[in-house]
Amino acid sequence: xxxxxxxxxxxxxxxxxxVELRCNYSSSVSVYLFWYVQYPNQGxxxxxxxxxxxTLVESINGFEAEFxxxxxSFHLRKPSVHISDTAEYFCAVRSGAGSYQLTFGKGTKLSxxx
Amino acid sequence: NAGVxxxxxxxxxxxxxxMTLQCAQxxxxxxxxxxxxxxxxxxxxxxYSASEGTTDKGEVPNGYNVSRLNKREFxxxxxxxxxxxxxxxxxxxxxxxxxxxLHFGNGTRLTVT
Numbered sequence: 001x002x003x004x005x006x007x008x009x010x011x012x013x014x015x016x017x018x019v020e021l022r023c024n025y026s027s028s029v030s031v032y033l034f035w036y037v038q039y040p041n042q043g044x045x046x047x048x049x050x051x052x053x054x055t056l057v058e059s060i061n062g063f064e065a066e067f068x069x070x071x072x073s074f075h076l077r078k079p080s081v082h083i084s085d086t087a088e089y090f091c092a093v094r095s096g097a098g099s100y101q102l103t104f105g106k107g108t109k110l111s112x113x114x
Numbered sequence: 115n116a117g118v119x120x121x122x123x124x125x126x127x128x129x130x131x132x133m134t135l136q137c138a139q140x141x142x143x144x145x146x147x148x149x150x151x152x153x154x155x156x157x158x159x160x161x162y163s164a165s166e167g168t169t170d171k172g173e174v175p176n177g178y179n180v181s182r183l184n185k186r187e188f189x190x191x192x193x194x195x196x197x198x199x200x201x202x203x204x205x206x207x208x209x210x211x212x213x214x215x216l217h218f219g220n221g222t223r224l225t226v227t
Contacts, residue, residue, distance in 0.1 A: 009154070032213045036218075042221075043220045043221055044216075044218045045218070046215045046216075049215055051213045094213075100162055100170075101159055101162065102216055104149075105156055106156035
């Protein structure tokens with residue numbers, strides 16, 4: 001069985017400060033990892049994904065995440081946040097064993113303070 | 115370029131009433147999913163359909179039924195609504211490969227009184 005733990009339910013940060021949203025997963029097989037973002041009253045949008053290859057993946061709006069197999073982590077980082085980054089962020093994992101199920105963490109609410 | 119469309123956007127039911135949530139995707143995706151989102155719980159999978167003609171239970175299937183009507187449409191039915199089913203419901207679709215990301219609709223906010 002696979003599971004995802006997002007260690008922080010809420011993260012307040014000042015505008016232009018760096019931020020890290022933590023995600024740890026457990027799975028007995030190889031995995032595919034995703035970060036989704038949810039703005040208020042909207043559905044989830046894919047932010048970035050790790051499928052294979054380089055362990056550092058980037059999104060178009062400045063976020064990056066690093067796959068660390070030894071620590072079973074996939075933390076999301078941004079060096080300088082903007083007010084518009086205020087949203088809820090979900091880490092998700094799918095095992096590479098023919099599974100169709102995507103398992104989500106409980107989410108981290110990022111609040112950017114002006 | 116609609117993506118995943120869910121109807122209705124909002125619904126209020128009384129305990130014991132039934133209803134069907136509709137979902138359609140126009141991306142020719144093989145797989146479709148129904149999730150519920152509750153505060154502090156993240157998203158939990160109710161049912162999914164790996165391909166047209168198949169459906170399987172997810173993490174929280176009790177009290178729900180689904181129908182994969184065709185490749186485009188995947189409906190979720192509550193036969194006898196309960197207050198515990200008050201939630202936001204999201205439909206999603208994906209290409210069906212293990213590494214395919216999910217594409218989500220904008221959700222249906224359901225309140226059961």
